[in-house]
Amino acid sequence: MLTDKNYEELEKKYGKYSSWALWNLDPAEGKQHYKQVGFQTFESKINDPNFRKTHIKTSAIILNTNWSSGGKTHQKNWQDFHNTELSHGHDYTLAKLFLNTPFEGCYITDIIKSFPETNSNKVLQYVKNPKNIGKLKESAEMFNDELAIIQPQRLIVLGKNTLDILKYMQNKQNLIDISNLQVSEFDHFSKVQSKEKFQNEHEAIVKL
DSSP states (O other): OOOHHHHHHHHHHHTTTOEESOOOSOGGGOSOOGGGOOSGGGTTGGGOHHHHHHHOOOSEEEEESOOOSSSSSOSSTTOTTOOSSOTTOOHHHHHHHHTTSTTTTOEEEESSOSOOOSOHHHHHHHHHSGGGHHHHHHHHHHHHHHHHHHOOSEEEEESHHHHHHHHIIIIITOOOOOTTSEEEEEOOGGGOOSHHHHHHHHHHHHTO
């Protein structure tokens, strides 16, 4: 369980870069409009310790590559992964993947923060370039801190490039140690387009 102190620390340090797998929509309604996936419904509730006890989970961290566009950070906390401004965004797919699963309410973050880029291949190339080791170390330090606060048992990794960066941090640079965590990798939610693919991914997450 996330203590009030740990929640406040997370919000202060990483509220502009991350969020929670909480969305106020019904997956049974079919494809969601991007305007429906905002965090506004939870902005006041999330500050209530009693709400956090019943809705926030620490069993896993859901890990994305980076913030694809829109600047380096949001102006308000916990708005990432709840974008209501990009009509071509895929946050509604992310929402439907995790709603009604054991991981609804888990923490979601990027492995590389403050790096707006829509092409994850370019992100991977950038952080593997020795000239950019500073960015890699900074990101690893922040992720280590998030791990220490959340203390999850599992990482749910979204996309092969996210997993590649994670392994590179651990196996090549010795910047993180996730050997005690269960790691499950799924296709990035921007690539889950067909109904069949979505259903398969959703069922696999439920069974974890």
